[in-house]
Amino acid sequence: MTSIDLGMPTTPSPTLAERRKTRQIRVGKVLVGGDAPVSVQSMTTTPTTDVNATLQQIAELTATGCDIVRVAVPSQDDAEALPTIARKSQIPVIADIHFQPKYVFAAIDAGCAAVRVNPGNIRKFDDQVKEISRAAADAGVSIRIGVNAGSLDPRLLQKYGKPTAEALVESALWEASLFEEHDFRDFKISVKHHDPVVMVRAYELLAEQCDYPLHLGVTEAGPAFQGTIKSAVAFGALLSKGIGDTIRVSLSAPPAEEVKVGIKILESLNLRPRKLEIVSCPSCGRAQVDVYTLAEEVTAGLEGMEVPLRVAVMGCVVNGPGEAREADLGVASGNGKGQIFVKGEVVKTVPESQIVETLIDEAMRIAEDLKGAGVPSGTPEVVVR
Numbered sequence: 001m002t003s004i005d006l007g008m009p010t011t012p013s014p015t016l017a018e019r020r021k022t023r024q025i026r027v028g029k030v031l032v033g034g035d036a037p038v039s040v041q042s043m044t045t046t047p048t049t050d051v052n053a054t055l056q057q058i059a060e061l062t063a064t065g066c067d068i069v070r071v072a073v074p075s076q077d078d079a080e081a082l083p084t085i086a087r088k089s090q091i092p093v094i095a096d097i098h099f100q101p102k103y104v105f106a107a108i109d110a111g112c113a114a115v116r117v118n119p120g121n122i123r124k125f126d127d128q129v130k131e132i133s134r135a136a137a138d139a140g141v142s143i144r145i146g147v148n149a150g151s152l153d154p155r156l157l158q159k160y161g162k163p164t165a166e167a168l169v170e171s172a173l174w175e176a177s178l179f180e181e182h183d184f185r186d187f188k189i190s191v192k193h194h195d196p197v198v199m200v201r202a203y204e205l206l207a208e209q210c211d212y213p214l215h216l217g218v219t220e221a222g223p224a225f226q227g228t229i230k231s232a233v234a235f236g237a238l239l240s241k242g243i244g245d246t247i248r249v250s251l252s253a254p255p256a257e258e259v260k261v262g263i264k265i266l267e268s269l270n271l272r273p274r275k276l277e278i279v280s281c282p283s284c285g286r287a288q289v290d291v292y293t294l295a296e297e298v299t300a301g302l303e304g305m306e307v308p309l310r311v312a313v314m315g316c317v318v319n320g321p322g323e324a325r326e327a328d329l330g331v332a333s334g335n336g337k338g339q340i341f342v343k344g345e346v347v348k349t350v351p352e353s354q355i356v357e358t359l360i361d362e363a364m365r366i367a368e369d370l371k372g373a374g375v376p377s378g379t380p381e382v383v384v385r
């Protein structure tokens with residue numbers, strides 16, 4: 001077999017804009033803001049009181065690539081589950097607090113890495129800021145000021161008539177100023193809205209007026225298909241201008257799906273090293289193989305691949321050889337056969353029935369070679385065109 005140049009990565013892939021300069025805070029072992037990579041968050045859906053189920057879900061999220069996890073704390077029983085969850089979770093745990101300020105203190109005592117507060121619905125929140133600031137500072141715990149269109153401070157709702165971008169930002173900056181009064185600045189801010197247009201505008205306004213790290217989210221984005229699109233559009237609009245330090249994709253779907261979408265959004269913008277990337281054609285009347293099935297089977301067969309790999313799955317000879325040649329690995333199909341390319345060279349031609357297994361075998365071989373060559377997992381492959 002001819003030797004193939006596997007191509008060591010050289011320079012980082014370009015991004016669309018420089019990251020906005022923000023203060024850096026710590027969420028447990030994860031840094032947020034400053035020059036820290038944009039992190040991906042999700043939230044458990046298990047009852048927090050069910051410690052085993054919650055830890056199991058956190059383990060799944062961790063395996064999927066989640067950096068930070070949030071758990072709901074709606075009751076005393078949930079608060080009492082926090083110490084075990086915080087201690088046993090592999091990734092930092094944020095306690096999500098609404099209505100009851102006493103759970104903020106419980107979460108800090110429990111060893112949570114951070115606390116999310118929703119100033120709009122915490123009773124007498126303004127009176128509590130001094131105590132919260134002191135407790136958080138003493139414990140090294142950061143806070144998210146999580147303003148949400150659905151639970152905006154009633155005073156601002158009255159002033160603006162509805163949760164406009166300006167209303168969300170005014171609420172967030174007001175609460176930030178209360179923390180600042182007590183010399184506490186270890187917080188990030190979110191101003192979530194279900195409408196990506198309002199949400200983007202709110203974050204743009206906020207980014208102009210403060211240097212706190214921003215947690216991006218389109219709230220109640222919807223089921224997986226709609227929520228993925230809304231989040232990708234909104235996050236893309238902001239991240240492409242350098243706005244956003246940590247993200248949470250909200251889907252009416254299992255939380256691991258949120259993490260996968262979040263990671264893909266970041267990878268697409270070169271904000272996170274790309275791992276497996278399938279370049280597959282949409283198919284058309286010229287296709288000589290079942291491209292959809294082929295692409296799905298290759299994707300499934302390579303799921304979890306830890307090294308950067310671009311795999312082209314193409315349906316015919318129009319763009320097939322060109323794309324397959326540009327990728328690390330590819331197939332150009334035609335006449336019931338597939339030409340298998342590795343790093344631009346045809347290494348073999350196989351019958352259609354063997355395309356998937358051949359691609360997977362070759363991918364595994366490349367992965368082993370890359371690991372042997374010391375390419376760190378997830379290091380982006382730079383393709384010079």
Ligand code: SF4
Pocket residue numbers: 281282283284285286287288314315316317318319320
């Ligand atoms: S590669 Fe061929 S089959 Fe696929 S979309 Fe292009 S022309 Fe159609």
